[in-house]
Amino acid sequence: MRSRTSHRRTPRTAQRRVAAVALAGVAALIATAVQSGAATAAPGTAPRTASAAAPGSEPVKLTPAQRAALMRQADSVKAETAKDLGLGAKEKLVVRDVLKDRDGTVHVRYERTYDGLPVLGGDLIVQGDSAGEADRVVKATRAAVKPATTAAKVPAAKAEAQALSAAQAEKAEGADVDRAPRKVIWAADGKPVVAYETVVGGLQHDGTPQELHVVTDATTGEKLYEWQAVQNGTGHTVYSGTVDLTTTQSGSTYNLTDGARGGHKTYNLNRGTSGTGTLFSGSDDVWGNGSPSNAESAGADAHYGAALTWDYYKNVHGRTGIRGDGVGAYSRVHYGNNYVNAFWSDSCFCMTYGDGSGNANPLTSIDVAAHEMSHGLTSATAGLVYSGESGGLNEATSDIFGSTVEFYANNSSDVGDYLIGEEIDINGNGTPLRYMDKPSKDGRSKDSWYSGIGSIDVHYSSGVANHFFYLLSEGSGTKTINGVTYDSPTSDGLPVTGIGRAKAEKIWFRALTTKFTSTTNYAAARTGTLAATGELYGADSAEYKAVQDAWAAVNVGTRSGGPGGGGTTFESTTDVAIPDAGAAVTSAITVTGRTGNAPANLQVAVDIVHTWSGDLVVDLVAPDGTSYRLRNRTGGSADNINETYTVNASSETANGTWRLRVQDTARYDTGYINGWSLTFP
Numbered sequence: 001m002r003s004r005t006s007h008r009r010t011p012r013t014a015q016r017r018v019a020a021v022a023l024a025g026v027a028a029l030i031a032t033a034v035q036s037g038a039a040t041a042a043p044g045t046a047p048r049t050a051s052a053a054a055p056g057s058e059p060v061k062l063t064p065a066q067r068a069a070l071m072r073q074a075d076s077v078k079a080e081t082a083k084d085l086g087l088g089a090k091e092k093l094v095v096r097d098v099l100k101d102r103d104g105t106v107h108v109r110y111e112r113t114y115d116g117l118p119v120l121g122g123d124l125i126v127q128g129d130s131a132g133e134a135d136r137v138v139k140a141t142r143a144a145v146k147p148a149t150t151a152a153k154v155p156a157a158k159a160e161a162q163a164l165s166a167a168q169a170e171k172a173e174g175a176d177v178d179r180a181p182r183k184v185i186w187a188a189d190g191k192p193v194v195a196y197e198t199v200v201g202g203l204q205h206d207g208t209p210q211e212l213h214v215v216t217d218a219t220t221g222e223k224l225y226e227w228q229a230v231q232n233g234t235g236h237t238v239y240s241g242t243v244d245l246t247t248t249q250s251g252s253t254y255n256l257t258d259g260a261r262g263g264h265k266t267y268n269l270n271r272g273t274s275g276t277g278t279l280f281s282g283s284d285d286v287w288g289n290g291s292p293s294n295a296e297s298a299g300a301d302a303h304y305g306a307a308l309t310w311d312y313y314k315n316v317h318g319r320t321g322i323r324g325d326g327v328g329a330y331s332r333v334h335y336g337n338n339y340v341n342a343f344w345s346d347s348c349f350c351m352t353y354g355d356g357s358g359n360a361n362p363l364t365s366i367d368v369a370a371h372e373m374s375h376g377l378t379s380a381t382a383g384l385v386y387s388g389e390s391g392g393l394n395e396a397t398s399d400i401f402g403s404t405v406e407f408y409a410n411n412s413s414d415v416g417d418y419l420i421g422e423e424i425d426i427n428g429n430g431t432p433l434r435y436m437d438k439p440s441k442d443g444r445s446k447d448s449w450y451s452g453i454g455s456i457d458v459h460y461s462s463g464v465a466n467h468f469f470y471l472l473s474e475g476s477g478t479k480t481i482n483g484v485t486y487d488s489p490t491s492d493g494l495p496v497t498g499i500g501r502a503k504a505e506k507i508w509f510r511a512l513t514t515k516f517t518s519t520t521n522y523a524a525a526r527t528g529t530l531a532a533t534g535e536l537y538g539a540d541s542a543e544y545k546a547v548q549d550a551w552a553a554v555n556v557g558t559r560s561g562g563p564g565g566g567g568t569t570f571e572s573t574t575d576v577a578i579p580d581a582g583a584a585v586t587s588a589i590t591v592t593g594r595t596g597n598a599p600a601n602l603q604v605a606v607d608i609v610h611t612w613s614g615d616l617v618v619d620l621v622a623p624d625g626t627s628y629r630l631r632n633r634t635g636g637s638a639d640n641i642n643e644t645y646t647v648n649a650s651s652e653t654a655n656g657t658w659r660l661r662v663q664d665t666a667r668y669d670t671g672y673i674n675g676w677s678l679t680f681p
Helices: 064-076 078-084 156-169 295-317 366-380 388-409 463-474 501-514 522-537 542-552
Strands: 002-010 020-023 040-042 091-100 106-114 117-120 124-128 136-139 173-186 193-203 212-217 223-228 230-233 241-250 253-255 264-268 330-335 342-345 350-354 477-481 484-488 568-572 576-578 585-591 602-610 616-621 627-632 641-647 656-664 671-680
Touching: 064 078, 064 091, 064 106, 078 091, 078 106, 091 501, 117 193, 156 173, 156 193, 156 212, 156 223, 173 212, 241 295, 264 295, 295 330, 295 350, 295 366, 295 388, 295 501, 342 366, 350 366, 366 388, 388 463, 388 501, 388 522, 463 484, 463 501, 463 522, 463 542, 501 522, 501 542, 522 542, 522 602, 522 671, 568 585, 576 585, 576 656, 585 671, 602 616, 602 627, 602 656, 616 641, 627 641, 656 671
Parallel strands: 020 342, 117 173, 264 330, 330 350
Antiparallel strands: 002 241, 020 230, 040 568, 091 106, 106 117, 106 124, 124 136, 173 193, 193 212, 212 223, 241 253, 342 350, 477 484, 568 671, 576 671, 585 656, 602 641, 602 671, 616 627, 616 656
């Protein structure tokens, strides 16, 4: 058998209104973390000039064998690692993924069990000089995993009935329990409790395969959470021109097997909705004729998109395969009849594409393939829960890498851009599905963060991260790139200077794979990207300040020089746990190098992760002990506090140790101080 390259043409068909899929274990194109460390001061001097990433912080391109060896090493010392992390006797670690930097630093991602039960939301990442060494740790939850009991008080049948009812409420067809209720510890939202996780299969109302996860409290029967692993989305067939594909020859027959990329195969479902289908094969090495009526054309597009995405992650980020293990996913085309969706599924480790309305517009394109496969990457790494703010980050990650793969492809027939679904004409007027430079132009997506954004559809809350990535890459204002004109605004009206896509994509990938966890929200994403940037370019670099400014421009955190764009900022990124209904805790920042008193407009930026912010009392304590109330049990049931307060501290000496004091005054909800800063304008 030998590898060959061949040329085939894929069509640009008449544009039609369509819809597609992506997932969280599967994921979609549209709808139908934490850093620990000492307090630091960001000097009020100009940043150093833009620079290349620190060589030691660049990832090593691990071979599958090298990755496997590191995972075995981490597994061999996992009990010691758990002890170092202070985990309880009933808590065990399960190695999930590993990355290594050129300087030898190893990042190991773990799942957790408690008394033999999986802990959903218990994932964590440790970083050290060797696999399993925990010099630093990022956790999905800061709550102690100590459920009151592991005994269920309600029968599993009740959880099963609840899950089926949830599916029926969404008008699912043929809903049936795909995975019987399993007992778990639910730690992704508040205090860990024993629960059931039930998975319902069948079909969603539009014919998309269903994988509905429902979490039920095993002691009260209350539904705690639900998410659809397969989400609705949109894709399109792109006229990619004549492209090279790696295929395999066996005797006198060629087939769409890519031996150079983990054995990726492309199958023809021929209107079926189950199974693998038939591997594309033929007597010549030419695939398709550029027309969607030729079954091979869609197969060529899918095979091409998968190869580009594989090459992108390997050559740009050093990851061999979606899971990093050198194993290729596979593609299935011609799913169903008039099926206007496409989806990635963890259960089959594959991409599946329908043919669109009238079976005339296969949903196979560069950015759709990259979008869907990137959901697989997110699932294999951060595992961002596909709901709330973490779901928006999950969806944005696929848009971000869908765009960067399109730029990487350098295909003259489908040039790189920051538009999502620009070929689809889903609105019937030639406009794209989504705009990364100004997400609100689609009429639904959000340009900036606001309290409550986690309650909207993840395809629209993703706009915040999409906008951040565009601003970080290209900056604000009007500009034309590859023939497309953009005009990106900022929430604070201040400009942002971009650092270039090449640096922005490295920052996002490093944050995703070494800082984000299953429960990362926007505030934690800011912290994670800053941590990643600091490791790559330095905490005093132009890149670090650009990340601060780009997040501030979408209303997440403050500018590098404070809200007004100037002055000196002192910051603490040390995590401080807030005990449930307990004593007040403090986080300290030492201010030095100032003269005289603090200003009348001292800016206090507060980032607190908490499951019920209405329980919290927050104060700023000056060096002499004077207290300034910032928040007094307001905000109701909203999660988290991510706000900047202006304090008249003109009677206080500027230099000295300032403290943020936080107290949880009611029971049942937990959290931690994720970071805070003082800015002297």
